[in-house]
Amino acid sequence: KAGVTQTPRYLIKTRGQQVTLSCSPISGHRSVSWYQQTPGQGLQFLFEYFSETQRNKGNFPGRFSGRQFSNSRSEMNVSTLELGDSALYLCASSLGLHNEQFFGPGTRLTVL
């Protein structure tokens, strides 16, 4: 069974631009969560989706948004990029909301 895939793996953007990251969960998994990891703040929860509905959201500004499609694939979008948005963005999928999570390799975003 294929693991969680994330695209792109690396991304360089400039301040003010917007970016869309994609996550394809393990087949059969209906829950997708997104996390941001930075050297200063560590791992922080962004969103959690189940059956196309956002079930939970972390403490991030409205510039961070996401969605989940009917095939459980998920995207997250960051608008008006700031230097501080440079981070590793990780997605994880699970069968349901409170099951073991399986992480993707991450997308490393650099904002210049």
Next chain:
Amino acid sequence: KNEVEQSPQNLTAQEGEFITINCSYSVGISALHWLQQHPGGGIVSLFMLSSGKKKHGRLIATINIQEKHSSLHITASHPRDSAVYICAVRGYNTDKLIFGTGTRLQVFP
């Protein structure tokens, strides 16, 4: 004070040693996760537990709900165990995952 505290922050061991990493939390939880992150970023879920003890190979995880404390043990450590180990709890009220800052383990041959 962070809601999830791990100790130690850094740990160095010789191959074969028994290793313990501790996690304390201050919120009510529905589950606790132990994660392993290798250089390069990939994260692997090691355990998810809400009570008692779980074992997988050379890894053992325990949790004491009353004391709000969990430990991850590695028996017969090996250089391939070198990684950052992260404790995360799912808050009972918020239903969000809260992460510890991680323990960096280096095992030397």
